[in-house]
Structures are given as C-alpha cells and as structure tokens.
Amino acid sequence: MMEEHLSAAQLYDGERNGHLEACAECGRRLSWIRVMREGGSDEHRNEPPDDLVKQVVRLGASKMRWLAAKIVFDSLAPRLNEGVRDSDLRARHLICRAGTLDFNVDLQRTKDYRFQMIGQVTAKTTERVDGVEVWVQFNDRLRTTRTDEFGEFVFPRLPATEYRITILLDQGSVMLPPFAMPGRG
Amino acid sequence: MNPPPDSELIDACLAGSVEAWEMLVRKYKRLVFSIPRKWRLSHEDAMEVFQSVWLDCFRELHSLRNIDRLQPWLIRIAVRKSHRLSQESRSLLAARLGTPPEDAVLDNTHRELIRRVELEQLVRTAMSQLTPRCQEVIRALFFEDPLPSYAALAERLGLSGNSIGFTRDRCLERLGTILEDLGYES
Numbered sequence: 001m002m003e004e005h006l007s008a009a010q011l012y013d014g015e016r017n018g019h020l021e022a023c024a025e026c027g028r029r030l031s032w033i034r035v036m037r038e039g040g041s042d043e044h045r046n047e048p049p050d051d052l053v054k055q056v057v058r059l060g061a062s063k064m065r066w067l068a069a070k071i072v073f074d075s076l077a078p079r080l081n082e083g084v085r086d087s088d089l090r091a092r093h094l095i096c097r098a099g100t101l102d103f104n105v106d107l108q109r110t111k112d113y114r115f116q117m118i119g120q121v122t123a124k125t126t127e128r129v130d131g132v133e134v135w136v137q138f139n140d141r142l143r144t145t146r147t148d149e150f151g152e153f154v155f156p157r158l159p160a161t162e163y164r165i166t167i168l169l170d171q172g173s174v175m176l177p178p179f180a181m182p183g184r185g
Numbered sequence: 186m187n188p189p190p191d192s193e194l195i196d197a198c199l200a201g202s203v204e205a206w207e208m209l210v211r212k213y214k215r216l217v218f219s220i221p222r223k224w225r226l227s228h229e230d231a232m233e234v235f236q237s238v239w240l241d242c243f244r245e246l247h248s249l250r251n252i253d254r255l256q257p258w259l260i261r262i263a264v265r266k267s268h269r270l271s272q273e274s275r276s277l278l279a280a281r282l283g284t285p286p287e288d289a290v291l292d293n294t295h296r297e298l299i300r301r302v303e304l305e306q307l308v309r310t311a312m313s314q315l316t317p318r319c320q321e322v323i324r325a326l327f328f329e330d331p332l333p334s335y336a337a338l339a340e341r342l343g344l345s346g347n348s349i350g351f352t353r354d355r356c357l358e359r360l361g362t363i364l365e366d367l368g369y370e371s
C-alpha cells in the first residue's frame with residue numbers, strides 16, 4: 001500500500017479517501033472511533049448513583065469480616081422429624097446468632113399463598129440496630145429495607161422459595177444461613 | 186499507571202482489604218449498571234440488579250480468583266438477572282418468582298448487547314491507562330454533548346490554542362494503540 005495510513009485524528013474528523021476503503025488497519029481504527037462516538041455520550045447514564053455504590057462498597061466494610069450467623073433455634077427442626085406434611089406448614093421461626101447479635105426471623109404464610117417475613121435484630125451490647133440495611137435475596141431477585149427503631153424489619157409478599165438475608169451493620173456484613181419454607185408455594 | 190489485575194485485587198479482598206473491594210466495585214460499576222439499562226429496565230430495577238450482582242460477587246469471591254474470570258462472570262450474572270426481571274415485568278406472572286435462577290436464553294440482539302458491554306469496558310480500561318490530560322481530552326471528544334469548542338477545551342486544560350490540536354491528535358493515537366494492545370477487534 002503506497003499511501004500513508006490516516007491518523008486517528010483524521011479518522012475522527014471524518015476524512016475519507018481511497019486508502020481507507022482498501023486498508024484493514026485504518027478500517028479497524030475507524031471502527032473503534034465509531035463505537036465510541038455511538039456509545040460515548042451515553043456513558044454518564046451507565047454511572048450508578050453514588051449512594052448505591054457506597055452501599056455495595058459497605059458490603060466489604062469492617063476489614064471484610066463477613067460474619068456468618070448460625071441457626072440457634074428453628075421451629076421446624078423438631079416437627080419435621082415427626083413427619084409433618086411439608087405443605088401443611090404455615091410458619092417458621094428462626095433465631096440466628098453472630099457474635100453478640102441475634103437475628104429473629106418469622107415467616108408466615110399469607111392468604112395469597114405467599115409469605116410475610118418479620119425479623120428483628122437485637123444486640124447484647126450497645127451496637128446500633130436501628131436504621132440498618134437489610135437485604136433479602138431469593139432466586140434472582142433482591143429486596144431491601146431498613147430496620148426501625150426497635151431493630152425490626154418486614155418483607156411482605158415473598159414467594160415460597162429459599163431466602164438469603166444479608167444485614168449491613170456498621171461493624172460488617174452479616175449473612176444468615178439460607179433457609180426456606182418447605183413445601184409448595 | 187495500570188491498576189492491579191483482578192486476581193490480585195480478589196486475593197487482597199479475601200485477605201481483608203476493604204480498599205481492594207472498593208477498587209473492584211469502582212472498576213466494574215458502570216459495566217454492571219449498563220446491563221440492566223441495556224435490557225431497558227426501570228431505574229429501580231437496575232438498582233436492584235446492581236446490588237444483587239455485587240452481593241453474589243462478594244459471596245463467590247473465593248471461586249473467582251482465577252485470572253480473567255471476574256468480568257465474564259459479572260456480565261453473565263447481570264444478564265441473567267436483567268433478563269429475568271424484564272421477562273417478569275412483561276409477563277406479570279408472579280408465579281415465575283418461585284422458579285430458581287437459570288441462565289437466560291439469548292437471541293442475537295442480546296448477544297450484540299453483550300458485545301457492546303464488553304467493548305465499552307475495553308474502552309474504560311484503555312481510558313484508565315491514559316494520562317489524566319488525555320483522559321479529559323478523550324472524554325470531551327466522545328462523551329460530552331454538546332462537544333466543547335477547541336478554544337474552550339484548551340482553556341480548561343490550560344493549553345494554548347495552538348497546542349490543543351497537537352494534544353488531541355496525540356491522545357487519539359495513544360488511545361488507539363492501547364485499544365489495539367488490549368485486543369480490540371472490530
């Protein structure tokens with residue numbers, strides 16, 4: 001090829017000539033300029049809200065100390081052993097513990113064959129349990145709420161499935177063991 | 186000027202570095218958020234996908250240590266969640282909520298969107314390897330609407346009217362070279 005390649009600036013400015021049509025290298029460079037032209041002005045809309053980013057960053061707070069809570073009470077544990085039919089179950093009560101914190105979770109079946117989850121975070125020490133972010137993940141969905149002044153939180157109308165609760169405390173994120181309401185939805 | 190590779194950041198996260206986790210989130214935040222947007226989800230649903238993807242990522246970090254696995258993994262999970270949400274809102278079948286996650290069945294339009302997502306991230310990576318001045322020039326040339334005049338841009342960068350043209354050409358060339366090095370293919 002005799003002529004010189006076009007510079008990126010020439011391509012940006014829209015210069016076209018016979019060389020460009022025949023040159024694969026210039027064609028490739030023109031393509032990234034086009035891609036950036038098309039998508040570029042949209043980039044600011046790909047920016048998630050800063051509060052949201054901070055929240056996600058807080059998942060890793062407290063030196064990545066991901067506290068795994070353990071179940072210390074489960075209302076279903078004895079009953080299942082007795083052979084209760086799964087689909088008859090209407091409620092489940094769990095207490096999970098991580099360090100000095102307790103997490104009470106109550107699942108109740110509602111009339112529309114869904115579940116309402118009521119929970120409470122309590123601390124044996126002076127840790128703050130009000131205004132704490134609580135996330136519940138099920139299947140590929142996520143719902144979020146905050147605890148009230150008593151450390152309570154509510155998730156209405158959940159489907160019958162497995163739930164993963166994450167609590168974002170100042171001192172670190174706590175993950176409760178996954179649990180479900182057994183039986184059909 | 187290059188940021189540490191993902192595998193190093195993940196190792197640092199697992200060793201207890203909050204800063205490393207923040208670097209990962211900031212590196213990929215636009216990539217993750219752009220996916221529900223490309224699937225035309227509402228702002229609220231896009232926020233849900235964003236949170237949920239990062240929660241999964243945090244939980245799965247130990248299994249994502251292998252080099253170069255994080256980005257495709259983030260894309261796959263964000264696509265799965267976005268796809269599901271867009272189908273739910275279309276079908277209004279609340280019953281679908283009860284079904285476990287599975288990878289989306291994608292058509293060519295979706296595959297094109299994913300290619301876009303990858304290209305955009307390649308551009309972000311390339312941008313991060315430019316000098317701050319070049320980053321500003323490129324942002325002005327491609328991301329600003331309306332495009333600033335060269336006089337305005339020169340003033341912003343503290344350059345003379347003569348040298349802005351030279352700086353612009355150099356930054357465009359540099360970006361092109363970095364993109365090629367990173368394996369850009371049209």
Ligand SMILES: [Zn+2]
Pocket residue numbers: 004005006019020023024025026027
């Ligand atoms: Zn050429």
